[in-house]
Amino acid sequence: MTNDRRNFIKKSVLAGAGLGLFSNQILSAEKENSQLELSNKNEPKSVIRMAFIGVGLRGEVHLEECIKRKDVQVIAICDPDKNSAIPRAKKIIGEYYGEKNKVVEYSNGEEDYINLLNRTDVDAVIISTPWEWHTRQGVLAMKKGIAVGMEVCGAMDLQECWDLVDAHEASGTPFFGLENVCYRRDVMAVLNMVRQNLFGELLHLQGGYQHDLRNVKFNDGKQFYGGGVEFGDKGISEAKWRTNHSVHRNGDLYPTHGLGPVGTMINLNRGNRLISLTSVATKSRGLHKYIVDNGGKDHQNAKVEFKLGDIVTTLLTTANGETIMLSHDTNSPRPYSLNFRVQGTQGLWMDDIDSIYIEGRSPKGHTWEKADAYLSQYDHPLWLKYGKDAEGAGHGGMDFFVIHSFIESLKRNEPCALDVYDLATWYAITPLSEASVAQGGQLQQIPDFTRGRWMSRKPIFALDDRY
Amino acid sequence: MTNDRRNFIKKSVLAGAGLGLFSNQILSAEKENSQLELSNKNEPKSVIRMAFIGVGLRGEVHLEECIKRKDVQVIAICDPDKNSAIPRAKKIIGEYYGEKNKVVEYSNGEEDYINLLNRTDVDAVIISTPWEWHTRQGVLAMKKGIAVGMEVCGAMDLQECWDLVDAHEASGTPFFGLENVCYRRDVMAVLNMVRQNLFGELLHLQGGYQHDLRNVKFNDGKQFYGGGVEFGDKGISEAKWRTNHSVHRNGDLYPTHGLGPVGTMINLNRGNRLISLTSVATKSRGLHKYIVDNGGKDHQNAKVEFKLGDIVTTLLTTANGETIMLSHDTNSPRPYSLNFRVQGTQGLWMDDIDSIYIEGRSPKGHTWEKADAYLSQYDHPLWLKYGKDAEGAGHGGMDFFVIHSFIESLKRNEPCALDVYDLATWYAITPLSEASVAQGGQLQQIPDFTRGRWMSRKPIFALDDRY
Structure with missing residues (x-):
């Protein structure tokens, strides 16, 4: 774990949850391998290095909203669907980053997201998977110190809600609920x-x-x-x-x-x-x-x-x-x-x-x-300022704003709005x-x-x- | 109690509730005094002799809907409000029946409705009183064999609902819930x-x-x-x-x-x-x-x-x-x-x-x-047939229909629609x-x-x- 991520987490936690606990898992994440160089050690961050778990119809919208932003660098995508989701996502990536982009693909079965989350060069991950995967993926990401933007649904069991809260409080990792409405x-x-x-x-x-x-x-x-x-x-x-x-x-x-x-x-x-x-x-x-x-x-x-x-x-x-x-x-x-x-x-x-x-x-x-x-x-005021930027974004522009809010709060190390x-x-x-x-x-x-x-x-x- | 009322009740009960019980109170009502001659002994009835308990703003609408019908004879009104309700009701009665009408007034306090219900010349009563009076008045009327049209509200206590059901089943007296909507x-x-x-x-x-x-x-x-x-x-x-x-x-x-x-x-x-x-x-x-x-x-x-x-x-x-x-x-x-x-x-x-x-x-x-x-x-079909008759009636014509249904079912000795x-x-x-x-x-x-x-x-x- 780099200094900037440590500070990033610490500041977020103090501002947000009011706790400053760090789990062993997070501290040990520092020792893990990284496939890309860490480049940005300054606060506030200017670029968020983003991964996507789930790039189906919902995830690909988030991917496109992120990839067109100058303050996001797409690092990795993950989806077990090699027939449709992965090729569609790679097409979008190709359109923005060209053929020789370095975006890494994790599509080796349903558990390959664990390998993605073992990377240490990822600042944040957006989770747009089938509902029953959200909590386990989000909890692991937070434990790894990777900020989470999580798509909406309902929990399978009440305990999942506590699992997310506990993982956030223990790790101090930022967490954003992507409710676009x-x-x-x-x-x-x-x-x-x-x-x-x-x-x-x-x-x-x-x-x-x-x-x-x-x-x-x-x-x-x-x-x-x-x-x-x-x-x-x-x-x-x-x-x-x-x-x-x-x-x-x-x-x-x-x-x-x-x-x-x-x-x-x-x-x-x-x-x-x-x-x-x-x-x-x-x-x-x-x-x-x-x-x-x-x-x-x-x-x-x-x-x-x-x-x-x-x-x-x-x-x-x-x-x-x-x-x-x-x-x-x-x-x-x-x-x-x-x-x-x-x-x-x-x-x-x-x-x-x-x-x-x-x-x-x-x-x-x-x-x-x-x-x-x-x-x-x-x-x-947000719509007055960004209405033009939101044009063409998913769901009448809402999808621009939910990503915008997530990214901006991460860049500033400020608490997530949701x-x-x-x-x-x-x-x-x-x-x-x-x-x-x-x-x-x-x-x-x-x-x-x-x-x-x-x-x-x-x-x-x-x-x-x-x- | 006259034969026609007895038949009237019996037929209604058999058709409606499926019970034919008569309480002692009903049978003894026959012995009580009447201020008007009983005139109609035939089935089906051609005229319903109607009384009103409560002739405030709601009751006076029912009064007017009834009094303008040829198949209703208004017999008596009851309201303790001598300042406003009674004079307004008498004005309506005067307009339809003239100055020398025989409509009897019961306005001697809140309990005077009991005297009205002791009459044996009343076929039916419409109850439009403050909510807390509905049940006791309706139950007594049914016991006396007087058909009840009861205005809407909610019960004060669940037991009131059973009281109404029990009084109806015991007496066999017709009961109509005046829900105009x-x-x-x-x-x-x-x-x-x-x-x-x-x-x-x-x-x-x-x-x-x-x-x-x-x-x-x-x-x-x-x-x-x-x-x-x-x-x-x-x-x-x-x-x-x-x-x-x-x-x-x-x-x-x-x-x-x-x-x-x-x-x-x-x-x-x-x-x-x-x-x-x-x-x-x-x-x-x-x-x-x-x-x-x-x-x-x-x-x-x-x-x-x-x-x-x-x-x-x-x-x-x-x-x-x-x-x-x-x-x-x-x-x-x-x-x-x-x-x-x-x-x-x-x-x-x-x-x-x-x-x-x-x-x-x-x-x-x-x-x-x-x-x-x-x-x-x-x-x-009801509106197609009676839409013109309903013109000018209260609440966009609804008040015509609720009275119409009550009166028609009484005249035919058929079960009340509500x-x-x-x-x-x-x-x-x-x-x-x-x-x-x-x-x-x-x-x-x-x-x-x-x-x-x-x-x-x-x-x-x-x-x-x-x-």
């Missing part, structure tokens, strides 16, 4: 309105993941989306692994797109925390119906019993007295919607109708106004939701992953126009 | 779509009562709505009694406008039933804030601690595997919305955006259509919601008020264009 332009404008007290004291918030994923969960084994009703071994891309979660699990499997943005508005883990949840699930019909409708009742997958209820609804309470409702709705025909609603004592915003009502400001009582003028007026406590809290919704559903909707307590520090921690997310 | 034109069109399988198998439904009631809960003691921050003894109309429920209770106090319509779509108590609920409430801010904003922080009501959380959200499960989300949101500035959403395996309707998406029919995948064309095409089991189930949400909120969101089981008969009972609500 926190950076959606309208969401950030609404966050701005919240902070300027437009809605008064917040009362109730809604979010969710309402996205007809049937042609993501099934394909023909050739094209990424739809065209057939295969999944698992006969599917490719997400159908290969994601659908299996719908076979075996019943709960809110993907809570972060709704909860992440709402969390920034209620100062989650920074003056506030989640207390409890209950979840209920409808019967499971959509995925079976899709198979029968598109593959016929005699298709072998028509025999699969999907455990995931088509719509899972979760109610959360917070320490500060707000309530949150989350929807998970991915098996049915419906227009896309993240179901946002932000309501306070002075008024509310509803995403689905793209409307706002603010008492004393809206011209007509009890009557919605279109949100456009508000969204323009309260456009977040940190391990945020991600652990988001991830925890899934196993707790599963437990609640399995118990008919029983109340579940949500752990305090900050171990009490939420009471004194201050908000840091997007406070200015830097990152 | 079941008859809202768009709601009935959507019910029609549900029955024609447009949405496929139902999965998730939403409803609620999102209505800024602050100027209903407070007034100046002179005008009905707003103008001051008084309630209780110093307020008038609803502010006199309704607000007190917000002082003392925390739960979904008004579940029926959301649950009633949703119930007709899922065949509540007729092949399906509610199983469980959880409720959470936000902090209570809106009513105190309204007092301070409009009456100043030194106003005596600024000291009142309101127990009702500003937004109460309830999740319900059903025997058939649907989920239902109800919102109660009456203390905050917001546009009116009953928050309807009806979603099945084939598509969904959302009230707030007045839009529909139906797979295989909507022209563009993943994209909403405005609901208008659907609402026209599937306009319910019956005591429906109302008991709706009412039960309130005390169960209060219990859940008080326990931090704990799961509550919802009683089966049909005592198992929901499994064999058949839907009867609005099956044709009659009532």
Whole structure:
């Protein structure tokens, strides 16, 4: 381990978690081999040496967002999918770095990421793998002193959330939860309105993941989306692994797109925390119906019993007295919607109708106004500054900002805007939701992953126009 | 008791509840005095002799809907409010019946309704009193053999729901739950779509009562709505009694406008039933804030601690595997919305955006259509037939239909379309919601008020264009 990484970790930890513990694993990482020379020993860093574990459809977006930045040097990629993911990623790398680039490939099976993480020349890694790999990969990376940007999902088990928190606190390695919707332009404008007290004291918030994923969960084994009703071994891309979660699990499997943005508005883990949840699930019909409708009742997958209820609804309470409702709705025909609603004592915003009502400001009582003028007026400083840079980036520009924030905080050795406590809290919704559903909707307590520090921690997310 | 009432009751009971028990109170009612001659001994009845307990702002609407019908004879009114309610009701009666009408007035205190219910010439009574009076008045009326049309609210205690069911089953007296939103034109069109399988198998439904009631809960003691921050003894109309429920209770106090319509779509108590609920409430801010904003922080009501959380959200499960989300949101500035959403395996309707998406029919995948064309095409036969008669009736015509249905079922001695089991189930949400909120969101089981008969009972609500 070089001095700059040691300082980098130390400063991050002191600023972020408030602890300064170093594990033996980290200190011993210094002795390990490196394939590339360490070049940058100055603070602040000007270039982040980045690796990618998982370069499927999600990972390749992050790869491209990173590789086009002057402050990122792509060092290595890792994916066991030599047929599609690796060639696609190498094509992107070739476009930016040319044929003679030095990016190293780790594609020798599912465990090859361990070899990547044994490198000592990697500053940070972005993990965009199937959900069940996130924690083990993230924990190992942190132990190795490699900063982690982790894609969203929900935990397989509550313990995974603690594993991530513990690994972060023990190693002091920076950790960023890559929830891109926190950076959606309208969401950030609404966050701005919240902070300027437009809605008064917040009362109730809604979010969710309402996205007809049937042609993501099934394909023909050739094209990424739809065209057939295969999944698992006969599917490719997400159908290969994601659908299996719908076979075996019943709960809110993907809570972060709704909860992440709402969390920034209620100062989650920074003056506030989640207390409890209950979840209920409808019967499971959509995925079976899709198979029968598109593959016929005699298709072998028509025999699969999907455990995931088509719509899972979760109610959360917070320490500060707000309530949150989350929807998970991915098996049915419906227009896309993240179901946002932000309501306070002075008024509310509803995403689905793209409307706002603010008492004393809206011209007509009890009557919605279109949100456009508000969204323009309260456009977040980050979007005002970087909106042009975000053009063309994934998901309407959000993907630029989430990478930008991760990279900028690493360069400055400053705390990550969405940190391990945020991600652990988001991830925890899934196993707790599963437990609640399995118990008919029983109340579940949500752990305090900050171990009490939420009471004194201050908000840091997007406070200015830097990152 | 006359023969026609006996037959009337008997036939209703056999058709409806399936029981034929008569209490001693009913049979002894025959001996009691009557102030008017009994005139109609034929079946079916051509005229219903109607009384009204409670003729405040809500009761007077029912009075007017009834008095203008040729098949209703208004016999008596009852209200302790001699200053406003009684004079206003008498003015309406005068307009229709002239000065020399024979409508009897019971206004001698809060217990005078007992004297009204001792009359033997009353076929039916409509109860539109403060919530805490509903059950005792309805139970007594049923015991006296007087058919009951009962306004909506929630029960004070779960036992009230059983009291109503037991009184109905013991007496065989007809009972109608006056949930007018079941008859809202768009709601009935959507019910029609549900029955024609447009949405496929139902999965998730939403409803609620999102209505800024602050100027209903407070007034100046002179005008009905707003103008001051008084309630209780110093307020008038609803502010006199309704607000007190917000002082003392925390739960979904008004579940029926959301649950009633949703119930007709899922065949509540007729092949399906509610199983469980959880409720959470936000902090209570809106009513105190309204007092301070409009009456100043030194106003005596600024000291009142309101127990009702500003937004109460309830999740319900059903025997058939649907989920239902109800919102109660009456203390905050917001546009009116009953928050309807009806979603099945084939598509969904959302009230707030007045839009529909139906797979295989909507022209563009993943994209909403405005609901208008659907609402026209599937306009319910009742509205097609009676839409003109409903013009000018309260709440956009809904109030015509709810009275129409009550009267028509009484005239024909047929089961009430919204019956005591429906109302008991709706009412039960309130005390169960209060219990859940008080326990931090704990799961509550919802009683089966049909005592198992929901499994064999058949839907009867609005099956044709009659009532």
